[in-house]
Amino acid sequence: MKLGIVSTTALIAAISATSVSAETLRLLTWGGYAPDDVIAMFEEETGHTVEVTTSNNEEMIAKLRATNGGGFDLAQPSQDRITSAQEEFGIYKPIDMDRVEAAQFIPSMLDATASNTTFDGEVFGLPHVWGTSGLVVNTAEAGDVVDYTDLCSDAYAGKVSYRLKRPTLIGFGFAMGLDPFAAYGDEAAYQDILAQVEETLTACKANVKTYWDGGDEIQNLLRSGEVVASMAWDTGGWQLNADNADITFVAPASGALGWIDTFVLPARGRADDAAYDWINFVMRPDVAAMITNTAGNFTASVGGDEGVDANLKARYQASFDQAAIDNIKWYPPVPAGLEMLEGATLDRINAAN
Amino acid sequence: MRNGTPPKPVVFRRVNSMVSDKSKLGFYLLLSPLILWLVTLIILPHIGLFAVSMSEKVGVREYETGFGNYAVFFNEPLYWRTFARTAFMSILTTALTLVLGFPIAYYIAKLTRGRTKTTLFLMCLIPFWVSELVRTYGWMILLRETGVLSNFLLYIGAIDSPIEFLYNDAAILVGLVYTSILFMIVPLVTTLDSLDDSLIEAGYDLGGTGTSILREIVIPHAMPGIVSGCIVVFMLSLGNYLTPILLGGKDSLWFTGLIYTQFITRFNWELGSAFGFLLLGLSSAVVFIGLKLSRQSLSNTMGR
Numbered sequence: 001m002k003l004g005i006v007s008t009t010a011l012i013a014a015i016s017a018t019s020v021s022a023e024t025l026r027l028l029t030w031g032g033y034a035p036d037d038v039i040a041m042f043e044e045e046t047g048h049t050v051e052v053t054t055s056n057n058e059e060m061i062a063k064l065r066a067t068n069g070g071g072f073d074l075a076q077p078s079q080d081r082i083t084s085a086q087e088e089f090g091i092y093k094p095i096d097m098d099r100v101e102a103a104q105f106i107p108s109m110l111d112a113t114a115s116n117t118t119f120d121g122e123v124f125g126l127p128h129v130w131g132t133s134g135l136v137v138n139t140a141e142a143g144d145v146v147d148y149t150d151l152c153s154d155a156y157a158g159k160v161s162y163r164l165k166r167p168t169l170i171g172f173g174f175a176m177g178l179d180p181f182a183a184y185g186d187e188a189a190y191q192d193i194l195a196q197v198e199e200t201l202t203a204c205k206a207n208v209k210t211y212w213d214g215g216d217e218i219q220n221l222l223r224s225g226e227v228v229a230s231m232a233w234d235t236g237g238w239q240l241n242a243d244n245a246d247i248t249f250v251a252p253a254s255g256a257l258g259w260i261d262t263f264v265l266p267a268r269g270r271a272d273d274a275a276y277d278w279i280n281f282v283m284r285p286d287v288a289a290m291i292t293n294t295a296g297n298f299t300a301s302v303g304g305d306e307g308v309d310a311n312l313k314a315r316y317q318a319s320f321d322q323a324a325i326d327n328i329k330w331y332p333p334v335p336a337g338l339e340m341l342e343g344a345t346l347d348r349i350n351a352a353n
Numbered sequence: 354m355r356n357g358t359p360p361k362p363v364v365f366r367r368v369n370s371m372v373s374d375k376s377k378l379g380f381y382l383l384l385s386p387l388i389l390w391l392v393t394l395i396i397l398p399h400i401g402l403f404a405v406s407m408s409e410k411v412g413v414r415e416y417e418t419g420f421g422n423y424a425v426f427f428n429e430p431l432y433w434r435t436f437a438r439t440a441f442m443s444i445l446t447t448a449l450t451l452v453l454g455f456p457i458a459y460y461i462a463k464l465t466r467g468r469t470k471t472t473l474f475l476m477c478l479i480p481f482w483v484s485e486l487v488r489t490y491g492w493m494i495l496l497r498e499t500g501v502l503s504n505f506l507l508y509i510g511a512i513d514s515p516i517e518f519l520y521n522d523a524a525i526l527v528g529l530v531y532t533s534i535l536f537m538i539v540p541l542v543t544t545l546d547s548l549d550d551s552l553i554e555a556g557y558d559l560g561g562t563g564t565s566i567l568r569e570i571v572i573p574h575a576m577p578g579i580v581s582g583c584i585v586v587f588m589l590s591l592g593n594y595l596t597p598i599l600l601g602g603k604d605s606l607w608f609t610g611l612i613y614t615q616f617i618t619r620f621n622w623e624l625g626s627a628f629g630f631l632l633l634g635l636s637s638a639v640v641f642i643g644l645k646l647s648r649q650s651l652s653n654t655m656g657r
Binding site: 087 | 498598604620
């Protein structure tokens, strides 16, 4: 009997001891950023368990807003959407740099993300995966599409597609010789740019087969040949390239739009230890390469591109020469309230006939 | 007691009230799941939604109370036009579903017996064993430019080049009718089943024609079923999100899509909530008008 009590106590002590160090990490991320093999490795190494919810920028913010920053322990929104969300809704908590192995991050990206995600003097984001959006083109049928505005050419009427979202407004702005990012701080100037883009996109509407919503949808449209040119993400183009050598990602003449997805800590996250463990784990070069191989995008990890599949590297290099890389337009932080203007513009384009 | 009456009746009354207390307790216990459901899942969220819809955003983390969000709906043509479009398309869907569903229901209820009847009824049910998303993707495979229908027409030589059937309003209607036809057939079969065959025979004996019997006997008897089926189908179509978004094209706006956009991509919960409330109010109004026009009451149609 006594032995029983002792062993039970020991068991309880053991359980509570493991439960102190092992936590459940509720990760809110994009599809492909937390592959199963990476999760299995992480769980084995640290004893934490990982629950993944895949989402996109807008839904991440909406989900965290609904719970005032609860329900998840680590989220991965793009760096340009962090400060405005923090200012409006206060859904994140600052990063404790002492707990991050900063040497694993490419210094320029770490610094750029830090300065873009600083709010009230505190840093909220760490860089993870970066990529671009530009043109995915079937070069055999639409080889002369080199910029967003070429999508509106009569030659491809009914055979092009893009999203009706803010990147489209910005991409067309650049292709029309304007600079939307420079006008971020000036509402009147930005509205002026939006008005010009609206005119172009309204005129272009007849050309569009459908506005795509999800990555699978645009891949299906391109693969079946129903669409020959589109504005889409680089990874989508490279994935299609593996099946059909004619289709690939083309960095637009006016510059691909560059995004960096980050790590942020939701304000009411409960498993910060696990979250920092995850960050330090996935930034290791070997793990970062595994993520690049599934997500298709490169990471901010030092040496993370070494273990990457040679085919993916070749596709990346075919789409981006040094000039195209230098020409990438990186999204600056979106000021709060700008989305309202864009929303009204998108509504009017949607309603136009 | 005060005026000297014996205390006996008081005792009796107490016993009586104890019995009724007990039955009342049972009544409330049985009622509580319903009340809990209504209050926590319907009334409280709507109060919250209404409170949100009444706050206007004036700046970062600054809100004012007012009807501004509702004013936006009426002042911006896109919004109320989209609502009118959604309501019109839903009514069209309801009418089409009725026209298609009535003969099917009549056949199942009146012209078949026993095993055939069960089999036919089951066949109407089978598509609903898979999720709405899968059913909608099925339609996308059939209707797209490189899809089954277009390829078939090419194969038999009816057309020369592939045709896009997807991404237009007709595709939405097809999807919606397919999604909701079961909810029309079930109430119709139930009401038609209860119609005594001898009434139809008597109609023929008295010299009635097929159409006059349909008009004078069958439809009046089936009216409660028709109306309840129509209400359910109309509400399902109006509140549908998946089908219109996936099958519709660049001009095919749907009101629920607008609500999603306001909540998720615009971060504008205030306007989204106002839209939600307007959808509730206006759809109730359409149902009310429909009931008045068909001279039915809600208790008569839904209470059966």
